[in-house]
């Protein structure tokens with residue numbers, strides 16, 4: 001399983017409230033970015049997903065409908081966070097328990113850092129980001145010393 005995150009270029013001004021197509025357009029933009037990223041870097045990052053021509057092999061993506069090529073991306077979860085609440089680290093009631101811990105993401109060899117992780121302040125703050133980075137670094141060093 002792979003999670004890819006990236007910055008989604010926005011517009012200088014917010015869309016008008018009656019622009020009902022905005023979310024769909026941004027989702028299409030996120031999908032296009034994902035395709036471009038996989039085409040440009042996928043084969044180098046995941047040699048097992050490299051086609052005979054040296055490019056990323058979209059056939060390696062899971063698709064229960066068994067589409068072909070780039071269309072297999074439609075079976076992946078692609079999301080564009082465009083709402084104001086989605087674009088900043090929030091700390092709504094009951095949400096903190098769902099955050100990934102820097103040293104315990106649930107996946108071996110996968111460490112996360114940032115104000116959005118499980119860290120002592122629980123808010124979007126520089127202090128939280130620093131605490132998170134330190135916790136991730138400690139976990140990495142500990143895993144390295146144990147040879148994991």
Ligand SMILES: Cc1cc2nc3c(=O)[nH]c(=O)nc-3n(C[C@H](O)[C@H](O)[C@H](O)COP(=O)(O)OP(=O)(O)OC[C@H]3O[C@@H](n4cnc5c(N)ncnc54)[C@H](O)[C@@H]3O)c2cc1C
Pocket residue numbers: 005006007113114115116123124125126127129
């Ligand atoms: C307007 C505003 C005011 C704030 N004021 C305060 C304050 O007074 N005090 C305080 O403590 N906190 C404040 N904060 C919060 C603070 O800025 C954040 O909590 C902190 O910057 C989070 O750090 P981070 O490293 O987790 O994420 P970020 O600082 O967001 O760093 C993430 C970095 O990753 C880069 N990036 C994203 N995608 C990719 C990619 N695909 N490839 C490569 N790079 C990528 C981004 O460009 C960015 O540089 C404020 C935030 C805002 C928006």
